[in-house]
Amino acid sequence: MPANGASPTPPSPPSHARLPARVARAARERTGRQGAMSASLSAGLGLKPAHFDAALGCRTSGLWFEVHPENYMVDGGPRLAWLEAIRAVHPLSLHGVALSLAAATDPDARHLDRLATLVDRFEPALVSEHLAWSAWRGAYRPDLLPVPRTVEARDRIVANIGRTQDRLRRRIAVENPSHYLRFDEHEFDEVEFLVDIARRSGCALLLDVNNVFVSASNLGSDAGQYVDAVPADLVAEIHLAGHSPDPQFGAALLIDSHDAPVAPAVWALYERLLGRIGPRPTLIERDENLPAFAELLAERALAHERLSAACLPEAA
Amino acid sequence: MTTLAAFQDAFAGALLGGVPRDAAVARLAAQPGFAVYRNTVLKGGIDALQANFPSVARLVGGEWFRAAAAVFVRSELPAHPTLLDYGAGFPAFLRDFAPAAGLPYLADVARLDRMWNEAHVAADAKPLEPGRLAALDPQRMARTRLRPHPATRWRWFEAVPAYTLWSRSRAGEGEVGEVEWQGEGALLTRPFGEVRHATLDRVGVTFLDACARGAGVEEAAVAALAAGAPADLSALVRRLLEAGAFAALESIDDPEGSR
Secondary structure, eight states: OOOOOSSSSOSSOOGGGHHHHHHHHHHHHHHSTTHHHHTTOOEEEEOOGGGHHHHHHOOOTTOEEEEOGGGGOSSSSHHHHHHHHHHHHSOEEEEOSOSOTTSSSOOOHHHHHHHHHHHHHHOOSEEEEESOEEEETTEEEEEEEOOOOOHHHHHHHHHHHHHHHHHHTSOOEEEOOOOOOOOSOOOSOHHHHHHHHHHHHOOEEEEEHHHHHHHHHHHTOOHHHHHHHSOGGGEEEEEEEOOEEETTTEEEEEEOOOOSOOOHHHHHHHHHHHHHHOOOOEEEEOOSSOOOHHHHHHHHHHHHHHHHHTOOOTTO | OOOHHHHHHHHHHHHTTOOOOSHHHHHHHTSTTHHHHHHHHHHHHHHHHHHHOHHHHHHHOHHHHHHHHHHHHHHOOOSSSOGGGOOTTHHHHHHHOGGGTTOTTHHHHHHHHHHHHHHHHSOOOOOOOHHHHHTSOHHHHHTEEEEEOTTOEEEEETTSOHHHHHHHHHTTOSOOOOOOOSOEEEEEEOSSSSOEEEEEOHHHHHHHHHHHTTOOHHHHHHHHHHHSSOOOHHHHHHHHHHTTOEEEEEETTOTTOOO
């Protein structure tokens, strides 16, 4: 797979070389000013400190790295120097976990300032957050907590995304959550809710296919139908990860644990999605039971192959 | 349906084991999946403490540490999402934690872990070159103060060999071994990239304390000499300079300082 996307619009590319151009086009449309850099985004990996040296030395084309900005919200020191070194050789994505967009309050101004500082310094190809809350009344809960999908929640989330995008002066992508609870209070279907938020706020969506699978399994809904319903033009990034059954409740309660390879059923959903919308920058997340870098790179190659195969004819 | 804020108040309370008064949250808390959130919040806090206090964890063992950390997390959630900074109150918690009563050094070891983290993430600055101070004539030196580097941390531990216990644990030595039981001080610096550490006597600690509150070199030296046994002050200052403990020379007459 020739993933050299240095030239965003190669003249008359052979069909097997279309991915970079398509990804580049999508990236240009998404981010505008980072078009040339995003041109090479294919499949990426979450960056773990244990893999820093391997990641720095890796020259796989199309590879990019994603980090949680919260881990780099420091005044100085080696962490920022590490990230700077990585950024010098790989595109970067900042994937926030703590902006608490779904809390019934404005995003924390200091947190937003620190995020803006990182965005200005590292010029990430992608910036994303979650449809969740965690910071509330002066305390932070290290989790992605759910909300009932109501008009009040929608309006609050739209306003908070707006504040974030205004402060960062760029579009962000918002990720669909994993669900473990059945709410009686939902007034919207989730895809409907996300699309409504995206259209009103101008944000993009980060579609986590593993979250879709885990949620559908836990709530007894149809993951395929969910994936089919998301409008192609809103999807800026895709996440893939492993899940595991709850130790007590087994397969009746799947946990979005990021501690295992991507499951076959999730790969199948991913292919179904790519078949409809075409390639998008895709991240493999792994946070626990961390294998060697080479093993993650091999799993990442599986996503890269599917992205290559997903090049649709221009007419599609 | 109650407001989003009321929902979040009730949900947040139920996460820490409170009985939800809100009917909607009570229905959620009764489902098996609610434990996923409870466990994740608790695990996230405990993991952060274990990462921030590695020497404590090694001294007491992972199981004991995580049990103690769970008690702390329930009493004091992180104030903000930068978990590197979580646990400011953990040393004091350990000092008062009844099961740790037989480990009177634990709180001080925790303080050193915290100092290491602070040094690790402090602002960047070029350390003062050792030659800069020596180049000053005596009159000028008397009107000069030394500004500690943003990453420099120091502390005196009364009656506890906290630095020895901490540094041996940090180095991964399973058995702490023979330790002379007496007070000692510690100096942490980050001249280039990584944090370095060494012991520091009471004279050195007092000297740095004086520098940090803005005293000139001469005044700091007088304070330091009053603090302990006769000492070779020029050797002390040289050692501090070589460790990268200072960022700048400032003239006492010029509040803006001169670099």
